[in-house]
């Protein structure tokens with residue numbers, strides 16, 4: 557495993573590999589968990605070499621306290637990556653390597669995808685994601701890039717990004733990895749207390765209940781049910797619950813047999829924000 561901290565040397569190393577190798581890419585913000593490892597293993601199975609970037613991107617945080625407290629565990633991440641079988645290249649840059657003189661974003665038009673859910677609640681978030689993913693794609697030039705479905709809206713936006721930027725990269729979405737209690741794996745879980753970790757399973761349990769009741773219950777009643785479940789929980793605060801069309805991500809008011817729907821939740825355990833989602837039909 558080789559670690560690069562500067563894009564120029566990474567680009568040079570990859571320019572040799574590119575001639576013969578299929579390159580997979582897994583962009584991360586570090587604090588790696590089994591969910592990330594599953595993406596990297598899939599990428600290793602499907603490619604000759606895999607680039608993993610570890611970079612906490614400042615421009616996708618709308619809250620400076622969240623950025624400051626985001627877990628940074630580079631040494632542990634590297635030890636985990638060293639255990640993998642296969643050719644892994646790590647890109648671990650400083651902010652200045654990616655943003656040079658100006659920590660600023662490109663304003664994208666994601667055709668409405670960014671106006672829903674996370675976009676509504678985290679101002680500028682998806683311009684930050686689009687900006688950094690575009691920069692990383694142009695450095696790594698992968699054949700295939702892998703993203704987890706926990707950030708389902710991000711996955712749809714990255715698919716849109718490659719078409720806007722006209723990049724010849726296949727985007728692969730991978731299923732959510734869960735803790736034994738059902739909580740979706742997230743780097744932010746590292747910040748939960750034992751009690752919060754236990755109570756946060758309300759997110760998964762509620763999504764499962766919504767899925768079970770989806771065919772027999774109206775969307776208005778499901779919205780009310782979820783609000784009630786969270787009201788009864790003393791630890792977890794619901795930020796939003798949405799049943800949305802999987803393709804457009806627009807909030808669904810009523811069901812249409814021809815459409816696919818997903819339920820999405822964002823909730824806080826204290827100041828720690830967690831998200832999750834589940835396909836419904």
Ligand code: PAF
Pocket residue numbers: 583584585611613616685688689707710
């Ligand atoms: O999902 C993430 O970890 C980040 O949003 C990503 C894609 C690495 C961009 O910073």
